[in-house]
Amino acid sequence: MNIEKYRLTAERYHQMLTIRYDIKREYLTLGIPVFIALMIVVMALITGHSFVTDEAAAGGAAVSDEAAAKQAAYEQLVAEMEAAEAAERGEVVATEEEEVEPETEEDKPKDDLDHIMVFAILVAIIPYSIDSFIEKRNLQKREVAFSEFLYKLSELMRGGIDPVKGFINLSKTNLGAISTHAQDAASSMVLGKSFEESMHRMSDSMKSRLVSRYIDVVVQAAYTGGNVADLLFRTSEDMRSVIAIQREKEANLKQYIVIFYLAQGIIVMLTYILSTSLLPLIQGVGMEMLGGAGLSDIDFERGFFHMIILNALFGGLIVGQITEGEIKHGFKHSAILIALSYVACVTLLLPAGVGSTYMVTVVSGDAQEVMGGIPLQQPIIFNITDVDGNPAAGTFVKMTITPTGVITSSMTEDDGTVTVSPVPGSTAGTYVVTATAGESQGTATIIVNEGGGD
Template identity: 85%
Template structure:
């Protein structure tokens, strides 16, 4: 018993201090459900930036490592070709060239910047909007229950007044019964009446605590009816019936507008599927052809998947807000739809477009077909076969592998087979030189070279 009393005492003390702080500093729920989560989300982003996380940029992802890898591969292929020609000439002269020592490749730098800030930003957005969306959803449900309970309260008050009881006594008597969602509000208003406050002031105080524009409108009707006199009981009865009709119309309107929620959700899913089809079918073919845009930028240098990812997340965020505005009349009710759409879209993008985290665990290596010498503009005699495995050496079947060829040529992307291999037969360009075939699985890459000879070669 002592423990229960102590717990109850602490609860009362905490509630008292919360009430004092709320009255003194006018603390609103939005400060806790929106302000604090936004601050936390901002701190998450700041910590990510300070710890080396960054966005993927064309300069970092393409012009930097990709170009250097291609240049190194071209240099290695050129040196190998020169060595073969020197060995052939030496063999004709009967000489033997000394074996060259293999150069030790430098170890990769593990301290490179992490290019996953856009993923962290998605989590930060969810952290910022989920608490407020949940709170607004629960508050709306409570508000609907209060409005229904208040219409029942007006009906009961009209019945008491028909029995000859004045509005103040009838209100006080009803506050002692179970009024459902408005019991505490009615009890506070009745207590203020007992302490000498007027019926007008107490009713408007109740209206302010319930935070419903519909209830406030009908409370004004009740107050005016109580002061003007006449058949107040019948007026309250008709008011309660009218309020029930308005509530029913609102519910029917919301039910009719729910079809737009389904439409927006389906539209978001269609956008995700269209971008997946573009990323896996059309864009790899266009990029493999080596087409160039105005200004000389190659399509193969553009990270379309990352751009699609950003577009889908932004569409989910603002689309959810539009859903809330259309279906419920206020943007704040759209945050819950934004949270759901962002979460579902992010899972779909990570699974289909951006295998986040999985890319670092792939190992892409050349099995055969590397270093072939061909004439320009014709397919390879033998396909280039890449092998995709996890860190333990297990094959990774059914994984999309993006294929590109530079400086130009035709190539097609495809999925890995059951044994984790993927084969490709590219058509290099007509210019002589070394061509680089790059296989990208997630964020991991493997390269092979093709040597195109001149017309006299």
């Protein structure tokens, strides 16, 4: 009893607020989620999250960290060479070991703003897409129920009952999805409102353009007189035909939904093949015409990730416009495509994921002295393990060589090792090979001599 009382009280306050402030469903299903999504992005920016491509704009923090690691590796190599020379002369060199403070979570770069924005987009559009889907289903049920209502009203009028009385009698029966709307209109007629005004009020509450057109026909037929019962019967049959045509058209257009979903899957697979097969073969190629920068300095995987998510968002909207005639019905397709594409990208295109940490160590091939412009005689082997020391098999390792040179990125073997044979530049000096797995890096050095190597 108390539950029913509270329910009636809640409905009364809901009606009061709706009538007084004209609260629309979009305020709750679209406005509030969009506000929450914006707050998520703002809080992410305040807490230091950024895009990976914002390295230069942010002061080059990530670049300076990589340069510092390479400089430290170079200094360590020089110290080892000096120690070896001193040992040959019989001198004892005291080595100073610097304590390296482990990088804390606060010191790590928070370059996952694009991932946060994906979640924010889903938070913004999922409630509205669900509400639009449910509202359309209910609208279709109301249109079918109204066509049945017109048929029943025509049968009552064939028996000699006038439209107003027949309408009131039908409102007392179970009319399915339009029972509440019919009861409200019947109550208006009982209270003295005209048949036309009550029917238009019913049309407004049902929010259907199709129902609105046929209600105008019913009102005009009731006022002009004649064989109204036959007119209502033909109107009911005509409305059923229109509904059947709409259903058939939507069924025929569903093939485009399948096409768009398959196209999105093909895009994901193509970018995966490019990232794992083609790009690693050309990423290390030097590009002197671009100021000496190499393709390895470009984060193709992240760019592909952004392209796939944007294509999922706008592709879903296009699907809704084509198949259902309104962009708002495409939000559900956008939400599904974004969610599936994000999972696929994190699993395939960005295998390291967000926040993944590995241990990268050099097994062999470090500190070689070679001639410039030719591959190393002894390849460099890196060992990639997870935080527990287990081999990280099948992990994508991005390889770079500075200042110039040719190197190929690769995937780890079953034992967690990855083997590379870089080609350093022709200029004499020290070259640094960097292996990047997730957020972890390991370095090896190559010394290029002017006259040749050992």
